[in-house]
Amino acid sequence: MKIHRRIGALRKMKCFPCQFSNTIKSAQFNTSALMSVSVFEQADIISTVEFNHSGELLATGDKGGRVVIFQQEQENKTQSHSRGEYNVYSTFQSHEPEFDYLKSLEIEEKINKIRWLPQKNAAQFLLSTNDKTIKLWKISERDKRPEGYNLKEEDGRYRDPTTVTTLRVPVFRPMDLMVEASPRRIFANAHTYHINSISINSDYETYLSADDLRINLWHLEITDRSFNIVDIKPANMEELTEVITAAEFHPNSCNTFVYSSSKGTIRLCDMRASALCDRHSKLFEEPEDPSNRSFFSEIISSISDVKFSHSGRYMMTRDYLSVKIWDLNMENRPVETYQVHEYLRSKLCSLYENDCIFDKFECCWNGSDSIVMTGSYNNFFRMFDRNTKRDITLEASRENNKPRTVLKPRKVCASGKRKKDEISVDSLDFNKKILHTAWHPKENIIAVATTNNLYIFQDKMN
């Protein structure tokens, strides 16, 4: 019942294309700057956001174990300056809270990750995972139904056989579109620790799931078996100093994957080398900057997300203060580094105290790998243009909800005299964090999740 009420609320919100002023265009970006905004209220905290391969569908997972899928409307030919809006397409409860009786621990239903499978037929498939269990969901449409049965009335009651005098062939008649989600596979009981990543292989047959200490390889058809391909659990748990934080398959090479660690290293593994890929093929690590050394150095070097570029040549990692782009051919340092919120470096102690230093920010590439995006605090999110080396800070907030709202670039003043329209570091709201962002695979449409809301911004079409 909770879900239906929420769907009702969601439908009320509509997408408003906004005119974006020229200030943005001239300021930072190559692409022009109209952003249109949709805001969807969600009762629970959004925990993951993911576009499908065509970009037509956008899936979000939340802390309550629900998955909400938005669908882009077909382009409106009359309104040439806006692309289709996103509306709610389907909502379903993916995971339920569970209780592990052996350990007396609750298993959260929060959806940690969603990954779409490429579309092979009329139905859509996605993988969603909580801390322990991965599920393959099939989302299918039904817009016709058979009518004209001989033995049944339209409402399902059986007819008295003696009243049947003629025979007819049932025909399909159109009906209101119904979107159904059904779980097709449940991949369970393979992880002792909390699953942080899932990644579908480019062979579209296998996928990996990674928890804090192990990575397993699954076949999409087989649920009762998985292969352990990485295991960094020490024999003596007292010696544990490093955990796996994220893992991803290479977009083109089906034998290659990477995993990142809490010590700021990324290991690239080749599954052809051996069954157990504990020995990496490549180790990506940047030497520490001695001038920036502090007790928090290790914590802020912990990588919270790793993403391959669409081309497969680069990968991007997100640590607490920066985004780094690595060339797969060069292991000793990243080729590009972008500071997300360097002004927080002097506040690390306080951020450690209130646990914000452990926040796991994600990052994403745009379709052409020219821009990368990541979130920050105070509902800010940042974009970095790799070609022009320009960057921009934007805010996802209700003020930008109205139509024709100008999305203004924001600036944080680190120290000294605060200029007009700048925000000082001390007035940032650290409870408003943008951890999850996604970029449409083909167009300049982005989805940004604040704690409770999902914002969809679009680029202006000239």
Add this chain to the structure above:
Amino acid sequence: MFMRGLKRKCFDGEEDIEETLAGIKAIPSYNLQRQSLLDMSLVKLQLCHMLVEPNLCRSVLIANTVRQIQEEMTQDGTWQMINMQNTGQASVDRLVSTDILCRSSREQAEGKHVPGYSTFSKDFEGDQAQDSSETMSTASSVQALRNLQSNVWEMENSQENKGNFQKSLDQIFETLENKSPNSVEDLFSEVDNSYYDLDTMLTGMMSNTKMGHCDGLEPFPSPTTTTSSSNCKSDLNELDHIVEILVES
């Protein structure tokens, strides 16, 4: 976001250092910072213990930080700086912490206390305890950390909390026997073992949320501790938030 902290009380150790280092002001405050960081980290680890599902990555990072501080402190030979607090502050009202904390320490203790830096019970108060607790404090601190760690990790795997604590407590006692008192006595001449009181540290955690500055200000607990919900990202607050949402919907 950043709240004022309590002003730190003066203590002998600090003056000594200042004298010996010819009044270089930076160093005492660095030590204080480091110490407060150590306190905070230990408390965070202890709290991990008591929460239902400790986040392994966070625990590992905090434990690594603690280890790093300890190593540095051992190298510096600054264990004598540990004397953080006058005995006067160890008042009873500071023992007032949350139910969970009291309950857990009682559960685990059965007359004794949790491992790590925790103190021993009344049996060990007084002068006779000085030696043993001093020894325990340094020599087994790394050991205790490992015990704590293993407890935290093993929380994930087994429900044998009491067994684990007992085990690590045994290990601490073992270490006590093995270590020769002379070597560490000097280091601990000024240690105030009430510092390692679990409850003290834990209430310190609660009041820490009020303090944003780590620039040498003493994060020790004040009797009026309130968790500032806008600052403290504790699981308790998260739980409240979720309950709020459920109730509203």
